[in-house]
Amino acid sequence: xxxxxxxxxxxxxxxxxxxxxxxxxxxxxxxxxxxxxxxxxxxxxxxxxxxxxxxxxxxxxxxxxxxxxxxxxxxxxxxxxxxxxxxxxxxxxxxxxxxxxxxxxxxxxxxxxx
Amino acid sequence: xxxxxxxxxxxxxxxxxxxxxxxxxxxxxxxxxxxxxxxxxxxxxxxxxxxxxxxxxxxxxxxxxxxxxxxxxxxxxxxxxxxxxxxxxxxxxxxxxxxxxxxxxxxxxxxx
Numbered sequence: 192x193x194x195x196x197x198x199x200x201x202x203x204x205x206x207x208x209x210x211x212x213x214x215x216x217x218x219x220x221x222x223x224x225x226x227x228x229x230x231x232x233x234x235x236x237x238x239x240x241x242x243x244x245x246x247x248x249x250x251x252x253x254x255x256x257x258x259x260x261x262x263x264x265x266x267x268x269x270x271x272x273x274x275x276x277x278x279x280x281x282x283x284x285x286x287x288x289x290x291x292x293x294x295x296x297x298x299x300x301x302x303x304x305x
Numbered sequence: 306x307x308x309x310x311x312x313x314x315x316x317x318x319x320x321x322x323x324x325x326x327x328x329x330x331x332x333x334x335x336x337x338x339x340x341x342x343x344x345x346x347x348x349x350x351x352x353x354x355x356x357x358x359x360x361x362x363x364x365x366x367x368x369x370x371x372x373x374x375x376x377x378x379x380x381x382x383x384x385x386x387x388x389x390x391x392x393x394x395x396x397x398x399x400x401x402x403x404x405x406x407x408x409x410x411x412x413x414x415x416x417x
Binding site: 224226234235236238241282284286288291293294295296297298 | 336338340347348350353355360361394396398400403405406407408410411
């Protein structure tokens with residue numbers, strides 16, 4: 192079964208600085224999808240960024256970008272120019288190509304220090 | 306579309322009572338997922354449906370838990386009888402094929 196690992200239970204970053212959250216996953220598939228979700232204190236799950244495994248180019252959404260290393264099965268999230276509103280739990284998620292196996296990592300709690 | 310709608314937002318019940326959580330997925334989405342979130346265990350997938358059919362319920366913790374999807378626009382997660390250790394936030398999410406999951410606001414269940 193696919194598994195998603197986030198080795199950093201907690202991280203902190205100074206406002207305006209850059210932080211990288213780590214994620215690794217285990218799969219035998221070649222086509223799949225990876226996501227980063229953000230969960231602020233409101234508990235709403237918000238999609239941050241999405242990556243298709245068949246694309247070599249790393250996805251970018253404004254201040255958020257990923258470093259996708261398919262061979263290493265690594266999918267890290269970089270947040271640039273961190274803002275106070277970025278403070279939240281961040282979940283890495285894996286979806287297989289059949290759209291069925293949607294697995295989340297344990298999450299990383301990010302604190303942004305003023 | 307209003308997004309995934311869950312009800313109730315909060316539920317407090319006594320141990321032994323039956324609890325029913327409800328979910329309306331986004332119209333046109335083929336997949337519906339039920340997750341449970343706790344501090345100790347994180348976000349656990351309980352069950353998911355494809356075109357109203359349960360595909361994998363291996364995450365359902367016990368026989369006290371059951372889920373149904375009678376049509377494309379409605380699903381329920383039922384706990385009978387409820388226990389204090391069932392206290393958690395329960396999320397419903399829906400997705401199209403190979404798209405991200407869209408989550409509801411969650412139901413915070415407290416069993417006393």
